[in-house]
Amino acid sequence: MIQDLHDTIPNLKPFDYSIHHDSNFINQHWVLVNGIAEKKSTYVFKKDNVLEIYRKDNVIETSWNIHFQNIFTIETEDGRATVKAYLKDEDMLVLNDQTKDEFALFINTSNYADELNSMEDVQNYIKYKYKQKASNLIYGHQFYYISESEEFGPFTVEELTEKVKKDEISAFCFVRDINEDDYSNRMRINDLIQEL
Template sequence: MNDYLHNTIPNLKPFDYERHHDSHFINQQWVLVNGISEKKSIYTFRDDNILEIERKDATIKTSWTLSIHNIFTIETEDGIITVKAYFKDDDILVLNHQDKEEFALYINTTNYDDELNSVEDIQSFLKEKYRKKVSNVIYEHEFYYISESEEFGPNTVEELSEKVKNEDISAYCFVRDINEDDYSKRLRIVDLMQEL
């Protein structure tokens, strides 16, 4: 059953008590992605093993228990289920049902200003989240560039932007990541600047 989950959502990291419990799990507002178009549910795992499930019309209190490592038991309307917890990243939690090929996907909205009420809202959330992540990676990364048949660098995107602004180089110079051997990706400074 693990293969089903990992084929569907690759690169999951198992729940790690030391790393995740206090800072990423407890008292966070987790919006259930599965079925959000029919009914929005917000799950909050409390320190005292209380699980609050908030819906439009009511708040249900039930219980959860951490059994071993990343295996939880959760009391639901259908009885007690056993799930294995994974993180895709700090804001995406996956609870994999241990008896079925099913999993629940949650997004942490505790520090997110907008409401997640639909599939479109989730798509916007993920697009913005990963756009920021890419911007941060690009912002801190270094690149070589070619100008007048000579290679220069490495420089950060900010340094390259400054050189373009000062008209020292063209925004259309080819760049390569410091970890790449050639310019075959045909990436230009202007392409990097658009991501900032």
């Protein structure tokens, strides 16, 4: 069961109470992705083991308990579920049901301005999230570029952008990360500029 979960959602990290409980879990607005097209549910795990579930204008107050580092019991209108908690990153929570071959995927919208009300909204959120992550990774990072069979660099993306604006180089020159040995990934300066 657990291997299937890791195949479906790779790179999951187990929830670590000492690291994640206060900063990434308590009082955050977790939108349930499963079934969002039929009804939107937002879960807020409060201190003192109170769980508030928001649906439209309705608030259900129930309970949750942590038993081990990442094993929880959650009480909902469907009954009690024992789940193992994982994080995809700080804004994606996965609760794997320990008695069924099911899991629930949640997105933390506490720091996200737009509403998540549909699968299209979820897809837009994921695009936004990972585009922002890619921008943060390449910002300040250095790259070599090749022009007329000669290699130049390393330069930051900002420096390469300035060179393109001044027509010193083409936006279609191939680039490689300073940690790569060749240009086999076929990335161009233009690809980097679009990510910023």
